[in-house]
Amino acid sequence: MSVLSDMQQQTAQPVGSGLVALPKVNLLPPEIAESARFRKVQLGLAGGVLAAIGAVALLYVGASSSLSDANTELAASQATGAQLRAETAKYNDVTAVYAQAAAAEAMLTQAMGEEVRYSQFLNDLSLTVPENIWVTNVAFNQVPVAPAVGSTVPGIGSATFSGIGFKHDDVAVWLESLAKQQGYIDPYFSNSTEALIGTRTTVNFSSTVTLTPDALSKRYTAPAGG
Numbered sequence: 001m002s003v004l005s006d007m008q009q010q011t012a013q014p015v016g017s018g019l020v021a022l023p024k025v026n027l028l029p030p031e032i033a034e035s036a037r038f039r040k041v042q043l044g045l046a047g048g049v050l051a052a053i054g055a056v057a058l059l060y061v062g063a064s065s066s067l068s069d070a071n072t073e074l075a076a077s078q079a080t081g082a083q084l085r086a087e088t089a090k091y092n093d094v095t096a097v098y099a100q101a102a103a104a105e106a107m108l109t110q111a112m113g114e115e116v117r118y119s120q121f122l123n124d125l126s127l128t129v130p131e132n133i134w135v136t137n138v139a140f141n142q143v144p145v146a147p148a149v150g151s152t153v154p155g156i157g158s159a160t161f162s163g164i165g166f167k168h169d170d171v172a173v174w175l176e177s178l179a180k181q182q183g184y185i186d187p188y189f190s191n192s193t194e195a196l197i198g199t200r201t202t203v204n205f206s207s208t209v210t211l212t213p214d215a216l217s218k219r220y221t222a223p224a225g226g
Contacts, residue, residue: 112220114156116142116211121159121183128177132170137162145210155185155210165203168192175207183215 118140129135138161145155161178165171171192178187187209195204 109220114142115217115219116140116157116183116215117217120217121181121215124181128181130170130173130177132166133163133174134165135161135163140211142211154213156213156215157211158208159184159211160206160208162204162206164197165205166201168203171203171205171207174205178207178209181209183212184209185212186210 121140122138125135125138138159140157140159142157145158163174165174171189175187175189178184187207189205189207192203192205195202
């Protein structure tokens with residue numbers, strides 16, 4: 001290896017001070033310079049690797065924290081779901097009881113949907129009997145009746161009244177009073193005959209009226225909550 005190959009000669013130039021610049025000579029072998037440059041590259045690469053490792057570490061820590069938070073939320077949600085299922089199980093019997101009550105109510109509606117409160121009819125009757133009429137017998141028959149001629153209202157049954165009046169006009173007034181009663185329709189008399197009570201002339205009569213759906217009590221068919 002020649003020293004002259006590494007020598008850098010410069011032509012002496014006069015400077016303002018009058019001094020002459022001396023030539024620079026590099027006496028180091030080129031391998032040492034290459035080794036120094038390689039170490040610089042190594043240090044640069046090592047720094048880049050460390051920076052990358054640091055970034056990955058930060059990302060891993062962040063991801064681990066997010067995963068931990070997600071697992072915590074999942075565990076809390078699962079615990080809440082289990083608690084709600086346990087609370088719901090407490091009311092399984094209540095649901096069954098409501099179902100039984102609804103079934104019983106449906107049976108009651110079916111059994112009592114055709115109820116007629118005859119006691120109420122008799123009470124109303126006692127308040128509306130004309131002055132010269134005495135009712136001696138009442139018979140209710142709750143068997144469906146075809147609509148009367150000229151009527152479209154089907155009957156759910158009939159009521160037959162026997163009584164006494166002073167005259168036939170009293171019987172006519174009696175029929176008019178029946179026609180005004182709610183739940184009654186098409187009143188008529190089947191017989192009206194004169195008789196004596198002592199020396200007083202009276203009229204024995206028998207009359208019939210059709211019961212309409214308005215006669216139903218509807219106590220067991222009211223809408224729920226009504």
